[in-house]
Amino acid sequence: MIKYSTRIVLVLKNIVVKIPINRKGYLQGLNENKIWNKYNSIAPLAELKWVWMGVVCQKRYNEATFILDSQVKEIKGLIPEFNFDNCDLYKRSNWGTDGNRYVLLDYGVNEYIASLY
Numbered sequence: 001m002i003k004y005s006t007r008i009v010l011v012l013k014n015i016v017v018k019i020p021i022n023r024k025g026y027l028q029g030l031n032e033n034k035i036w037n038k039y040n041s042i043a044p045l046a047e048l049k050w051v052w053m054g055v056v057c058q059k060r061y062n063e064a065t066f067i068l069d070s071q072v073k074e075i076k077g078l079i080p081e082f083n084f085d086n087c088d089l090y091k092r093s094n095w096g097t098d099g100n101r102y103v104l105l106d107y108g109v110n111e112y113i114a115s116l117y
């Protein structure tokens with residue numbers, strides 16, 4: 001399966017590969033690496049396997065069927081970089097599940113990156 005917006009996302013059997021197609025996508029990749037290194041031990045983030053020149057490889061998760069406001073609030077509390085208005089953490093498509101645990105799939109944004117298009 002292939003999805004795209006600012007990145008072409010190849011959804012494979014066990015991994016996903018996110019390839020930037022513009023500057024925003026590239027910055028998202030670098031930021032995903034930064035957020036992963038800083039918060040992976042305290043926040044439910046999709047496992048990052050490697051990053052190379054803005055290309056990100058993560059473990060593949062199942063799609064979340066719904067998300068709760070409380071979950072979004074919780075992660076915004078843990079990761080101050082996400083605490084801005086108009087942050088797309090409320091979009092269900094940015095979340096996945098691992099058994100009964102929710103994981104954030106798309107953690108490349110910050111306030112500056114979100115303002116780009």
Ligand SMILES: Nc1ncnc2c1ncn2[C@@H]1O[C@H](COP(=O)(O)OP(=O)(O)O)[C@@H](O)[C@H]1O
Binds near residue numbers: 007009018058060105
């Ligand atoms: N680790 C993952 N496992 C399964 N699907 C994923 C994963 N990462 C991304 N996806 C799917 O690809 C879509 C786009 O990836 P995302 O990280 O949101 O990139 P974009 O920056 O283009 O929004 C997501 O909405 C989700 O449906």
Ligand SMILES: [Mg+2]
Binds near residue numbers: 094106
């Ligand atoms: Mg997304």
